Amino acid sequence: MLDTRQLRYFVQIVESGSLSKASRELLIAQPALSQQIAKLEDEVGKPLLHRSSKGVTPTENGLALYHHARFMLRQLDQALSIARSDTGAVQGMVSVGLPATTVSALGLHLVRKIRQRYPSILLNVVEGMSGHISHLMRLGQLDLAVLFSTDMSNELTVEPLLIEELFVLIPKHSKLFAADRDSITIAEAAELPLILPTGSHGLRQRIAAEFENRGLGTNVVAEIDSLSLLMNCVYDDIGATIKPMGAVMHEGARGRDWRCLPISDARFRRRNFLYSLGPERLSTAAAVVAGVVKETAFELVENHEWSGFEDYEVLKTVEATSVMI
Amino acid sequence: MLDTRQLRYFVQIVESGSLSKASRELLIAQPALSQQIAKLEDEVGKPLLHRSSKGVTPTENGLALYHHARFMLRQLDQALSIARSDTGAVQGMVSVGLPATTVSALGLHLVRKIRQRYPSILLNVVEGMSGHISHLMRLGQLDLAVLFSTDMSNELTVEPLLIEELFVLIPKHSKLFAADRDSITIAEAAELPLILPTGSHGLRQRIAAEFENRGLGTNVVAEIDSLSLLMNCVYDDIGATIKPMGAVMHEGARGRDWRCLPISDARFRRRNFLYSLGPERLSTAAAVVAGVVKETAFELVENHEWSGFEDYEVLKTVEATSVMI
DNA sequence: GACGGGCTATAAGGTGGACTTATGGCTAGA
DNA sequence: TCTAGCCATAAGTCCACCTTATAGCCCGTC
Numbered sequence: 001m002l003d004t005r006q007l008r009y010f011v012q013i014v015e016s017g018s019l020s021k022a023s024r025e026l027l028i029a030q031p032a033l034s035q036q037i038a039k040l041e042d043e044v045g046k047p048l049l050h051r052s053s054k055g056v057t058p059t060e061n062g063l064a065l066y067h068h069a070r071f072m073l074r075q076l077d078q079a080l081s082i083a084r085s086d087t088g089a090v091q092g093m094v095s096v097g098l099p100a101t102t103v104s105a106l107g108l109h110l111v112r113k114i115r116q117r118y119p120s121i122l123l124n125v126v127e128g129m130s131g132h133i134s135h136l137m138r139l140g141q142l143d144l145a146v147l148f149s150t151d152m153s154n155e156l157t158v159e160p161l162l163i164e165e166l167f168v169l170i171p172k173h174s175k176l177f178a179a180d181r182d183s184i185t186i187a188e189a190a191e192l193p194l195i196l197p198t199g200s201h202g203l204r205q206r207i208a209a210e211f212e213n214r215g216l217g218t219n220v221v222a223e224i225d226s227l228s229l230l231m232n233c234v235y236d237d238i239g240a241t242i243k244p245m246g247a248v249m250h251e252g253a254r255g256r257d258w259r260c261l262p263i264s265d266a267r268f269r270r271r272n273f274l275y276s277l278g279p280e281r282l283s284t285a286a287a288v289v290a291g292v293v294k295e296t297a298f299e300l301v302e303n304h305e306w307s308g309f310e311d312y313e314v315l316k317t318v319e320a321t322s323v324m325i
Numbered sequence: 326m327l328d329t330r331q332l333r334y335f336v337q338i339v340e341s342g343s344l345s346k347a348s349r350e351l352l353i354a355q356p357a358l359s360q361q362i363a364k365l366e367d368e369v370g371k372p373l374l375h376r377s378s379k380g381v382t383p384t385e386n387g388l389a390l391y392h393h394a395r396f397m398l399r400q401l402d403q404a405l406s407i408a409r410s411d412t413g414a415v416q417g418m419v420s421v422g423l424p425a426t427t428v429s430a431l432g433l434h435l436v437r438k439i440r441q442r443y444p445s446i447l448l449n450v451v452e453g454m455s456g457h458i459s460h461l462m463r464l465g466q467l468d469l470a471v472l473f474s475t476d477m478s479n480e481l482t483v484e485p486l487l488i489e490e491l492f493v494l495i496p497k498h499s500k501l502f503a504a505d506r507d508s509i510t511i512a513e514a515a516e517l518p519l520i521l522p523t524g525s526h527g528l529r530q531r532i533a534a535e536f537e538n539r540g541l542g543t544n545v546v547a548e549i550d551s552l553s554l555l556m557n558c559v560y561d562d563i564g565a566t567i568k569p570m571g572a573v574m575h576e577g578a579r580g581r582d583w584r585c586l587p588i589s590d591a592r593f594r595r596r597n598f599l600y601s602l603g604p605e606r607l608s609t610a611a612a613v614v615a616g617v618v619k620e621t622a623f624e625l626v627e628n629h630e631w632s633g634f635e636d637y638e639v640l641k642t643v644e645a646t647s648v649m650i
Numbered sequence: 651g652a653c654g655g656g657c658t659a660t661a662a663g664g665t666g667g668a669c670t671t672a673t674g675g676c677t678a679g680a
Numbered sequence: 681t682c683t684a685g686c687c688a689t690a691a692g693t694c695c696a697c698c699t700t701a702t703a704g705c706c707c708g709t710c
Contacts, residue, residue, distance in 0.1 A: 001329065001330075001333070001401070002329060002401050002404060002405060003328065003329050003330070004326060004327060004328050004329050005326075005328070005668090008326075014606070015465055018685095018686075018687090019686080019687060019688095020685075020686065020687075028668095028669075028670095029669070029670055029671080030686090030687075030688095031669090031670080031671085031672095031687090031688075031689075031690090032668065032669055032670075033687095034687065034688060034689085035668080035669090035688090035689090036668080038688085043405075044405065044408045044409055045409055046408065046409060048408070051686085051687060051688090052677085052686080052687090053676060053677040053678070053685070053686045053687080054677085054678085054685085054686070055685095055686070055687090056686095056687085057605060058606075060609075061408050061409070061410075062408075063417075063606075063608045064407050064408055064410075064416070064417040064418075064608065064610075065404060065407070065408035066606075067417055067418045067419065067420070067468065067608055067610075067611070068400070068403070068404040068407060068408070068417065068418045069404065070420070070465070070466060071400070071418050071420060071449055072397060072400050072401065072404065074466060075393070075396070075397050075400065076326070076327045076397065078393070079327060079390060079393040079394065079397065080327060080368075080369065082389050082390070082393060083369045083371065083373070083386050083387075083389055083390035083393070084369055084370055084371060084386070085386075085389075091389070092388075092389040092392055092393065093389075093392045093393045093396050094392065095392070095395070095396060108433065124396055140340055140395070141395060141399060143392065280382065281339070281383075281388075281391075283388045283389065283392055284385075285389075285392075286392070330697095343656090343657075343658090344657080344658060344659095345656075345657065345658080353697095353698075353699095354698070354699055354700080355657090355658075355659095356658090356659075356660075356661090356698090356699080356700085356701095357697065357698055357699075358658095359658060359659060359660085360659090360660090360697080360698090361697085363659085376657085376658060376659090377657080377658090377706080378656070378657045378658080378705060378706035378707065379656085379657070379706080379707085380656095380657070380658090381657095381658085
């Protein structure tokens with residue numbers, strides 16, 4: 001377990017460029033520094049410094065640790081001053097876990113709003129696959145998370161956020177599907193080469209299950225867990241994918257055009273839920289951020305700039321072709 | 326100085342809701358925890374826990390520290406794994422200091438590019454007034470910074486980035502200046518009520534100096550160091566301000582319209598420079614980010630979506646009315 | 651009301667980690 | 681060759697963090 005003292009010493013050594021100089025600046029004997037650095041290197045398992053008669057320079061591993069250590073020491077100062085402040089202001093660190101498509105759909109608007117309304121809130125957005133986000137939420141490492149099911153711990157609060165529809169996504173220039181079609185059947189989708197998340201992921205499993213239920217196979221040509229890499233591969237026409245609109249919302253700005261084909265006979269939909277820590281552990285700042293998340297989601301639904309986002313309440317009247325995933 | 330062990334104990338206590346339960350989970354005697362928490366409270370100077378016979382709950386200050394501590398403990402794990410990794414990949418933490426208007430002009434594009442091209446780079450964007458950014462750069466707490474002058478330490482590398490023009494900014498609905506005018510003279514600007522940064526800031530001083538050189542006073546009605554607050558006040562028609570285009574670049578998305586009046590007889594321009602740590606301390610990741618910063622700036626200049634950004638090289642042929650601030 | 655169990659705080663003692671001084675080996679420059 | 685600067689290792693000291701012991705408060709059950 002890294003220790004702040006070790007990090008402080010290490011940063012000073014890298015900046016002084018020498019153990020003896022650092023020892024003078026820290027007012028500590030040089031052999032103590034030598035021992036502490038040796039101990040740190042043992043703990044990391046790699047050499048962190050090149051030693052010479054002219055002093056020390058960091059190795060690549062040492063340099064990586066140096067930059068990280070510097071950031072963290074700054075965070076420690078911030079933590080102290082925030083913990084010391086008079087309460088009442090809406091401030092502090094709030095950690096929000098968002099799946100990648102949700103980051104694309106909501107992230108930028110959320111960050112803007114928090115920044116402009118609550119400049120004292122330090123917003124930490126953690127992006128990951130939903131399995132990973134739910135793991136972090138369970139570990140108590142997040143204040144808020146957007147997830148797709150309601151099977152989580154009783155200690156967390158959960159409320160519905162929105163419903164998103166899934167589309168078959170291919171690049172505009174794709175040869176995989178007739179250019180004049182603006183929707184696709186589920187049987188046609190099953191015939192396409194598909195790029196999906198790996199088999200352990202919820203979305204993948206439920207799509208596969210729906211295909212099976214209709215006697216269709218899945219023609220998965222690649223399994224990729226990184227949204228940006230997955231979208232890059234799809235754009236190379238390696239295969240199609242099935243994702244909510246969030247996956248392409250900022251692709252236009254990158255000069256990439258997409259076709260988003262609704263599945264006409266089986267409209268795949270996915271519920272989004274907002275999880276938060278229970279009230280006794282939820283900070284004022286996190287409660288505020290939760291409100292802004294909900295507001296941002298509401299605006300996404302209401303302004304209709306992008307299709308495929310629906311209010312959670314509206315879908316109480318269920319379409320015959322709707323498939324909840 | 327906060328210590329990681331203290332933070333680890335504190336987080337576990339808050340999550341267990343009791344010192345005795347936390348001591349069992351950490352495999353440490355309860356009195357040791359009691360002493361460490363008392364010590365932490367001494368250091369912070371505020372109570373962090375409410376004690377009762379049923380256990381403990383965090384105070385507001387305790388809750389703020391809890392969330393911050395959790396984030397930092399996660400960062401420690403990340404630091405360890407990054408320091409342990411085999412080198413060669415472009416990864417690690419990179420800290421970039423950007424003034425507020427530069428964040429507006431470049432920040433979102435920069436973050437997008439880094440995220441998509443180098444997902445292993447953890448980009449830490451530090452926003453502040455340029456005085457503060459240059460202070461952090463001098464302290465060695467940043468890898469890169471965008472600043473407006475070249476009078477910094479010899480140990481840093483500096484290169485020109487772009488030139489931005491300053492405009493008198495008022496809301497579209499403003500009564501401060503005739504609605505049919507699309508430029509303003511410097512004498513007219515001096516007559517306006519102005520909201521500027523405080524007197525110690527470079528921009529403020531240079532604007533005041535240019536006014537004085539022409540026998541004009543400055544009619545400053547407010548001094549505000551926060552760009553968002555300053556822009557809010559300007560939008561309330563309290564006064565005008567003088568800023569680069571970056572100050573309004575994302576205001577349209579908030580439903581706020583602005584008039585950006587070039588000063589016709591004294592075109593205020595400001596050079597932007599990119600500072601970086603010297604080569605022996607610049608990580609591969611930071612060098613990569615520097616390249617992306619330059620690329621993003623270049624695109625801003627080239628695509629002409631916003632006026633007032635010029636390539637550094639082009640302005641070697643100097644306009645008669647140009648005033649370098 | 652008595653008892654037991656749970657809670658946190660304080661005191662006192664022990665020990666190992668973090669410091670110190672001492673020393674040695676290596677390199678570079680005059 | 682000598683001097684100065686560098687980092688590493690050894691041995692000794694001391695103090696911070698742990699331990700056990702104890703006390704006080706509370707709540708629930710009988």
